[in-house]
Amino acid sequence: MLSCNTAASPAVANIVVDGLAAFGMASDEADHFANVLAKSAISSNTNVSMMGEAFKYVGSVAGQFGYSVEDVGVALGTMANQGIKASTAGTSLRSIITRLATNTSHEIGRASCRERV
Numbered sequence: 001m002l003s004c005n006t007a008a009s010p011a012v013a014n015i016v017v018d019g020l021a022a023f024g025m026a027s028d029e030a031d032h033f034a035n036v037l038a039k040s041a042i043s044s045n046t047n048v049s050m051m052g053e054a055f056k057y058v059g060s061v062a063g064q065f066g067y068s069v070e071d072v073g074v075a076l077g078t079m080a081n082q083g084i085k086a087s088t089a090g091t092s093l094r095s096i097i098t099r100l101a102t103n104t105s106h107e108i109g110r111a112s113c114r115e116r117v
Contacts, residue, residue, distance in 0.1 A: 015052030022059030036069050044077030050086040057090025
């Protein structure tokens with residue numbers, strides 16, 4: 001697996017540092033984040049650079065709403081397998097998470113049904 005200690009590219013280090021901040025993770029979790037990033041990339045139709053680009057767009061929102069880096073990695077990997085990669089994937093997933101978090105119409109509909117009973 002990819003490790004911050006063995007990462008050959010400063011770009012990968014930047015991806016990891018930005019990801020840690022976005023998810024509110026401590027610096028001692030850098031190897032874990034790098035490993036999740038690498039596993040997500042090699043398990044899907046993308047690469048570490050594109051996965052990092054996606055994390056850049058979705059990371060802070062996902063972290064704010066309590067999603068784990070593993071969950072986001074799986075979602076982005078699934079999107080990559082369908083041809084949705086990099087910033088497009090990150091922006092799309094960020095939009096999905098935000099809409100799910102702010103959609104109250106389901107709750108309103110449920111309350112209306114209770115009132116009728």
